[in-house]
Structure formats: C-alpha cells, structure tokens
Amino acid sequence: MAGSNKANITPPRWLLAELSYKCPLQCPYCSNPLDYAKYPDELNTEDWKRVLSQARKMGAVQLGFSGGEPLTRQDLVELVSHARELGYYSNLITSGYGLTEQKIVDLKQAGLDHIQISIQASTQELNDHIAGTQTYQQKQEVARLIKKHGYPMVLCVVIHRANIHQMPQILEMAENLGADYLELANTQYYGWAHINRDVLLPTREQFEEAEKIAQAYKEKVAGKMKIYYVVPDYYESRPKACMNGWGTTFLTIAPDGTALPCHSARELPGLDCPNVKDYSIEQIWNESKTFNFFRGTEWMQEPCRSCDEKLKDFGGCRCQAYLFNGDMYSTDPVCSKSPERHRIDEAITSARATAMAGNEKPLVFRNSKNSRQF
Ligand code: FES
DSSP states (O other): OOOGGGGGOOOEEEEEEEESSSSSSSTOOOOSSSSSSOOOOOOOOOHHHHHHHHHHHHOOOOOEEESSSGOOOHHHHHHHHHHHHHOOEEEEEEEEEEEEHHHHHHHHHTTOOEEEEEEOOHHHHHHHHHTTTHHHHHHHHHHHHHHTTTTOOEEEEEEEETGGGGGHHHHHHHHHHHHHEEEEEEEOOOOOHHHHHHHHHOOOHHHHHHHHHHHHHHHHHHHHEHHHHHHHHGSSSOOGGGGTTTTEEEEEEEEETTSSSSSSSSGGGTTTOOBBTTSHHHHHHOOOOOTTTTTTSOOOOTTTTTTTTTHTTSSSOHHHHHHHSSSSTOOOOTTTSSSHHHHHHHHHHHHOOOOOOOOSSSSOOOSSSTTTTT
C-alpha cells in the first residue's frame, strides 16, 4: 500500500460487483477485458459477503450485481439477501437469459430493488445476431415478468451502427414492454468495442438523427417512461468526467477479486491493482497505489493542468488517453484542446469509410476462444 493524503478522499458510493465473467451472450461491444479468459477464478460466497460488508461500512449505498452474467452464480439470491441486510439499494444488471419466474420471485423476496435488462435490437434477427445467441424471445418474456412482479425496470439498449436505424422501433418496444427507464447507451469504445469500432461507430449524421428521434419520443412519453440518451463522446468537444473522477465514487470488483477504479483499469500499465483477498476495501480505497494514481489534479499534464475546466471533467478518461495516445497521463483526445484530437477524428473517418463500403469487416464476438488470442 502506497499511502496518501486521506483528507481528500471521499468514500465509495457505488459498488459494482462483477460476479462472473461467464456469459451465454457474445456481444461484440462487451465491457469485460479482451483477455477475460485469463481470469477464470471467482470469489466465493464468503469473500463477496465480506466485500459487500466492508464497502457498505465505508459508505457505499448503490450496489450493482453484474458480470458477465450474474445469473450464472448459484449464490446470487444469498448475496442479494446479504445486501438487503446491509441496507444497499441493489440492482441486477443482466442479459435476462436464464432468468426464470421463480428466480425473479426469489430475488424479490431476498430484497432485490431493481433489474436492468439488456436487449440488443428491436427485431429477433438482429438481436440474436448481435448477442451471438438466440435470446430475443426470452428477453421479451423476462421483461414482462419483471414488470409483473413489480420491479422498476430499466431496459438498456447499447446503440451502434448495426441497430441505430431501429431507433423508432426500439422506443416503441420499450414503451410496449412497460419499461420505467430506457437507457440508450451509445457504445463506449473500449476492449471488445474498440477492436470492432470501424463496424460499430455510427456516422455523425446517424447519431444526430437518432438523438432527434429519441428527444421527440421523450416528450411523447413524459411522466410514463424516462429516456436517457448517452451520447457518444467521440462527437463531443469536451471529454466525459469518467467515473466522476478517479477514486471518488465508483469501486468495481472483478470476478477474481481484483479491485478496479474503472472497468478498464486492468489494461493500464503499472497500476498493480490490489485484490480483496489480500487487503480490506478500506485499505484498497484509501491507501492503494491504484486508487491514488489519478486522484486530484497533481498528475495532470498540460493542457489539463492549467485548464479552467479541469475540475469539471478531470482530464477525461485515463483509459481512453492510454488507448489513443499510449500515455495514460495525457489529456483525453476527445478534448478539442488536446494535441491528439486528430486521432479521434481519424477514427471517425475510418469508421465512416467502412460504413460507406458496406460494413465489409466481420465483427469479433466476445467469447473465450477469441479472448485467448489477447
Ligand atoms: Fe478507465 Fe475511463 S474507463 S478511466
């Protein structure tokens, strides 16, 4: 543990428990690491309970159970029940595949507050193609069961070039399914999405048209369904305040117990991410080198260092800076003040050229065979 200025550290608020990298789906934009197959180990039930307890004691209030697919864990109901005893607001982030009515009832009785289910498209053909498995019918059925059993439902649709033309149908589908919230999450280009970027990144015209349709629908369903349209940062001129600032709010625990300040942090060099089997959450959050690496503003280079917006966006995303610039301390290249902004523009141009050529590149699907190449 490296030690730090504890006076500036606020406790974690959001705990994301990635219970397992196992997943029956193969989405080509998955946020799990490309080399996830190298990490087959999973924490046992007692380890997870300890993590939940320690994070709650520090002040975490929101808990997401995710993966991979969290339903692959046999102890999910037990963990939800433990979370309820601790007083978390808990959310299951699932593909819905394998979620039976009995499991929905059991999870409700155990105290689960909220379910977020993903659907890949508004049609069976495209959903099943993107998911790499036949899941459309079951997802529709599970969405209805979630509502039947009185959960607030978030429907999450990751948006990319293959489904952006379905925006009107996606909005109608969400309304028909009775979603309370519809998250239209434009793909974030890390990991699997990054290697598929030329095929997935919409053109600016597509993105602007889709946003217009979503905004109009928002007004139509006001008071009934909330719509969040998460904009693709490549088309912005300022970077996102990734993770609300490093080590300020979000704590992710990977299936093997590695503690991460963001889902991609394992891919940054020299961070030595700690494991919950070796340290307490309090030690990890307050004292580890990893969580202190990009806290505050001391680490910043120019133009961030003297920028009057540095406390607004914290220099953007460290993983994106590393991915594009090979320098994790540099300004996120999305920023128009970054000398590397041209790299984002080149990525947009390259994806556009692929779109114009008719998407001739094949998608790389997230599965263990492909993962073993990384
Ligand atoms: Fe790692 Fe943004 S995803 S800092």
